[in-house]
Amino acid sequence: MDKDFLKRVSLKSLSPSHVEGIIEIDRRILGKRRQSFWKKKVSAVESNVSPTGIVAELDNKVIGFILGEISGWEFGVPASVGWIDTIGVDPKYQKRGVAKALMGELINNFRKSGVKNIYTLVNWSDWDLLQFFRRVGFTRGDMINLELKT
Numbered sequence: 001m002d003k004d005f006l007k008r009v010s011l012k013s014l015s016p017s018h019v020e021g022i023i024e025i026d027r028r029i030l031g032k033r034r035q036s037f038w039k040k041k042v043s044a045v046e047s048n049v050s051p052t053g054i055v056a057e058l059d060n061k062v063i064g065f066i067l068g069e070i071s072g073w074e075f076g077v078p079a080s081v082g083w084i085d086t087i088g089v090d091p092k093y094q095k096r097g098v099a100k101a102l103m104g105e106l107i108n109n110f111r112k113s114g115v116k117n118i119y120t121l122v123n124w125s126d127w128d129l130l131q132f133f134r135r136v137g138f139t140r141g142d143m144i145n146l147e148l149k150t
Protein backbone atom coordinates (compact mmCIF):
# COMPACT_ATOMS: atom_id res chain seq x y z
CA MET A 1 0.00 0.00 0.00
CA ASP A 2 1.28 3.47 -0.95
CA LYS A 3 0.08 5.74 1.90
CA ASP A 4 1.38 9.03 0.44
CA PHE A 5 -0.23 8.24 -2.89
CA LEU A 6 -3.52 7.25 -1.23
CA LYS A 7 -3.68 10.59 0.63
CA ARG A 8 -4.06 12.24 -2.77
CA VAL A 9 -6.89 9.92 -3.79
CA SER A 10 -10.46 10.83 -2.87
CA LEU A 11 -13.39 8.43 -2.71
CA LYS A 12 -16.74 9.73 -3.95
CA SER A 13 -20.24 8.38 -4.46
CA LEU A 14 -20.87 7.40 -8.05
CA SER A 15 -22.60 9.99 -10.22
CA PRO A 16 -23.40 10.13 -13.96
CA SER A 17 -20.43 12.48 -14.45
CA HIS A 18 -18.11 9.55 -13.65
CA VAL A 19 -19.33 7.30 -16.45
CA GLU A 20 -16.76 8.44 -19.05
CA GLY A 21 -13.91 7.77 -16.61
CA ILE A 22 -15.26 4.28 -15.95
CA ILE A 23 -15.62 3.54 -19.67
CA GLU A 24 -11.97 4.56 -20.18
CA ILE A 25 -10.69 2.35 -17.33
CA ASP A 26 -12.73 -0.58 -18.67
CA ARG A 27 -11.24 0.05 -22.14
CA ARG A 28 -7.72 0.06 -20.71
CA ILE A 29 -8.38 -3.23 -18.93
CA LEU A 30 -10.43 -5.10 -21.54
CA GLY A 31 -9.37 -3.34 -24.73
CA LYS A 32 -12.81 -2.23 -25.99
CA ARG A 33 -15.19 0.67 -25.37
CA ARG A 34 -18.55 -0.36 -23.90
CA GLN A 35 -20.44 2.91 -23.85
CA SER A 36 -24.09 1.87 -23.61
CA PHE A 37 -23.30 -1.05 -21.27
CA TRP A 38 -21.72 1.30 -18.71
CA LYS A 39 -24.32 4.05 -19.09
CA LYS A 40 -27.08 1.56 -18.22
CA LYS A 41 -25.12 -0.01 -15.39
CA VAL A 42 -24.13 3.30 -13.80
CA SER A 43 -27.67 4.65 -13.90
CA ALA A 44 -28.99 1.42 -12.32
CA VAL A 45 -26.46 1.56 -9.47
CA GLU A 46 -26.88 5.29 -9.04
CA SER A 47 -30.62 4.90 -8.52
CA ASN A 48 -30.04 2.65 -5.47
CA VAL A 49 -31.10 4.13 -2.14
CA SER A 50 -27.75 3.40 -0.45
CA PRO A 51 -24.48 4.56 -1.97
CA THR A 52 -23.25 1.32 -3.50
CA GLY A 53 -21.21 2.83 -6.32
CA ILE A 54 -17.92 4.50 -5.40
CA VAL A 55 -15.18 6.01 -7.49
CA ALA A 56 -11.58 6.88 -6.62
CA GLU A 57 -10.36 10.17 -8.06
CA LEU A 58 -6.88 11.58 -8.44
CA ASP A 59 -6.74 15.25 -9.49
CA ASN A 60 -10.46 15.04 -10.38
CA LYS A 61 -9.88 12.11 -12.72
CA VAL A 62 -11.48 8.70 -12.12
CA ILE A 63 -8.73 6.11 -11.52
CA GLY A 64 -10.85 3.33 -10.03
CA PHE A 65 -14.40 2.29 -9.26
CA ILE A 66 -16.49 -0.31 -7.50
CA LEU A 67 -20.16 -1.03 -8.14
CA GLY A 68 -22.39 -3.04 -5.85
CA GLU A 69 -25.97 -3.49 -4.79
CA ILE A 70 -28.03 -4.66 -1.86
CA SER A 71 -30.29 -7.54 -2.78
CA GLY A 72 -33.97 -8.02 -2.28
CA TRP A 73 -35.22 -11.59 -2.32
CA GLU A 74 -34.42 -12.33 -5.95
CA PHE A 75 -32.13 -15.27 -5.20
CA GLY A 76 -33.87 -16.49 -2.08
CA VAL A 77 -31.35 -14.63 0.06
CA PRO A 78 -32.36 -11.97 2.60
CA ALA A 79 -32.06 -8.24 2.03
CA SER A 80 -29.07 -8.21 4.34
CA VAL A 81 -26.93 -9.39 1.44
CA GLY A 82 -24.62 -7.10 -0.51
CA TRP A 83 -23.32 -7.94 -3.96
CA ILE A 84 -20.15 -6.70 -5.56
CA ASP A 85 -20.80 -6.32 -9.24
CA THR A 86 -17.60 -4.89 -10.70
CA ILE A 87 -14.33 -3.41 -9.56
CA GLY A 88 -11.70 -1.86 -11.78
CA VAL A 89 -8.56 0.22 -11.29
CA ASP A 90 -6.71 2.04 -14.06
CA PRO A 91 -3.71 -0.22 -14.87
CA LYS A 92 -1.45 2.81 -14.39
CA TYR A 93 -2.45 3.03 -10.71
CA GLN A 94 -2.83 -0.63 -9.76
CA LYS A 95 -0.98 -2.27 -6.83
CA ARG A 96 -1.04 0.94 -4.77
CA GLY A 97 -4.03 0.22 -2.54
CA VAL A 98 -6.79 1.89 -4.60
CA ALA A 99 -9.00 -1.22 -4.91
CA LYS A 100 -8.58 -2.00 -1.23
CA ALA A 101 -9.64 1.55 -0.31
CA LEU A 102 -12.70 1.30 -2.60
CA MET A 103 -13.64 -2.06 -1.13
CA GLY A 104 -13.26 -0.74 2.45
CA GLU A 105 -15.58 2.17 1.70
CA LEU A 106 -18.20 -0.06 0.06
CA ILE A 107 -18.08 -2.53 2.96
CA ASN A 108 -18.65 0.37 5.39
CA ASN A 109 -21.64 1.54 3.38
CA PHE A 110 -23.01 -2.00 3.24
CA ARG A 111 -22.62 -2.35 7.02
CA LYS A 112 -24.46 0.94 7.63
CA SER A 113 -27.34 -0.48 5.55
CA GLY A 114 -27.48 -3.64 7.67
CA VAL A 115 -25.68 -5.95 5.25
CA LYS A 116 -24.30 -9.04 6.98
CA ASN A 117 -22.92 -11.04 4.04
CA ILE A 118 -21.25 -9.86 0.87
CA TYR A 119 -21.13 -12.00 -2.26
CA THR A 120 -19.44 -11.70 -5.59
CA LEU A 121 -18.86 -13.92 -8.62
CA VAL A 122 -15.41 -14.20 -10.12
CA ASN A 123 -14.44 -16.13 -13.20
CA TRP A 124 -12.34 -19.12 -12.18
CA SER A 125 -9.67 -18.13 -14.71
CA ASP A 126 -9.45 -14.53 -13.49
CA TRP A 127 -6.45 -15.01 -11.30
CA ASP A 128 -5.83 -11.28 -10.56
CA LEU A 129 -9.33 -10.75 -9.25
CA LEU A 130 -9.31 -14.00 -7.27
CA GLN A 131 -6.03 -13.02 -5.63
CA PHE A 132 -7.31 -9.55 -4.85
CA PHE A 133 -10.57 -10.80 -3.27
CA ARG A 134 -8.60 -13.28 -1.22
CA ARG A 135 -6.25 -10.54 0.03
CA VAL A 136 -9.16 -8.41 1.20
CA GLY A 137 -10.68 -11.29 3.16
CA PHE A 138 -13.10 -13.12 0.84
CA THR A 139 -13.30 -16.90 1.01
CA ARG A 140 -15.35 -19.46 -0.96
CA GLY A 141 -19.03 -19.13 -0.14
CA ASP A 142 -21.59 -21.90 0.29
CA MET A 143 -23.63 -21.16 -2.85
CA ILE A 144 -22.70 -22.84 -6.09
CA ASN A 145 -22.95 -21.39 -9.53
CA LEU A 146 -25.14 -23.44 -11.94
CA GLU A 147 -25.14 -23.03 -15.70
CA LEU A 148 -27.11 -24.38 -18.66
CA LYS A 149 -25.79 -23.75 -22.15
CA THR A 150 -28.58 -23.32 -24.75
Ligand SMILES: CC(C)(COP(=O)(O)OP(=O)(O)OC[C@H]1O[C@@H](n2cnc3c(N)ncnc32)[C@H](O)[C@@H]1OP(=O)(O)O)[C@@H](O)C(=O)NCCC(=O)NCCS
Binding pocket: 001, 025, 026, 029, 030, 086, 087, 088, 089, 090, 093, 094, 095, 096, 097, 098, 099, 100, 101, 127, 128, 129, 131, 132, 133, 135, 136
Ligand atom coordinates in the same frame (compact mmCIF):
# COMPACT_ATOMS: atom_id res chain seq x y z
C1 LIG B 1 -7.99 -6.65 -9.18
C2 LIG B 1 -7.79 -5.14 -9.13
C3 LIG B 1 -9.15 -4.45 -8.89
C4 LIG B 1 -6.83 -4.81 -7.96
O1 LIG B 1 -6.66 -3.41 -7.89
P1 LIG B 1 -5.42 -2.74 -7.14
O2 LIG B 1 -5.72 -1.31 -6.89
O3 LIG B 1 -4.17 -3.06 -7.87
O4 LIG B 1 -5.41 -3.56 -5.75
P2 LIG B 1 -4.76 -3.07 -4.37
O5 LIG B 1 -3.46 -2.37 -4.66
O6 LIG B 1 -5.75 -2.33 -3.55
O7 LIG B 1 -4.43 -4.48 -3.69
C5 LIG B 1 -5.05 -4.92 -2.48
C6 LIG B 1 -4.40 -6.23 -2.10
O8 LIG B 1 -4.62 -7.22 -3.12
C7 LIG B 1 -3.38 -7.70 -3.61
N1 LIG B 1 -3.48 -7.87 -5.07
C8 LIG B 1 -4.04 -7.02 -5.96
N2 LIG B 1 -3.91 -7.50 -7.22
C9 LIG B 1 -3.23 -8.68 -7.08
C10 LIG B 1 -2.77 -9.64 -8.02
N3 LIG B 1 -2.97 -9.50 -9.34
N4 LIG B 1 -2.10 -10.73 -7.56
C11 LIG B 1 -1.86 -10.88 -6.23
N5 LIG B 1 -2.28 -9.98 -5.28
C12 LIG B 1 -2.95 -8.90 -5.72
C13 LIG B 1 -2.37 -6.62 -3.29
O9 LIG B 1 -1.05 -7.14 -3.20
C14 LIG B 1 -2.88 -6.12 -1.96
O10 LIG B 1 -2.48 -7.00 -0.92
P3 LIG B 1 -2.00 -6.42 0.51
O11 LIG B 1 -3.19 -5.68 1.08
O12 LIG B 1 -1.65 -7.62 1.28
O13 LIG B 1 -0.85 -5.51 0.23
C15 LIG B 1 -7.15 -4.60 -10.46
O14 LIG B 1 -6.02 -5.40 -10.75
C16 LIG B 1 -8.10 -4.61 -11.63
O15 LIG B 1 -8.82 -3.64 -11.88
N6 LIG B 1 -8.13 -5.72 -12.38
C17 LIG B 1 -9.05 -5.88 -13.49
C18 LIG B 1 -10.42 -6.24 -12.92
C19 LIG B 1 -11.46 -6.41 -14.01
O16 LIG B 1 -11.27 -7.18 -14.94
N7 LIG B 1 -12.60 -5.68 -13.85
C20 LIG B 1 -13.66 -5.74 -14.83
C21 LIG B 1 -13.46 -4.77 -15.96
S1 LIG B 1 -13.43 -3.10 -15.45
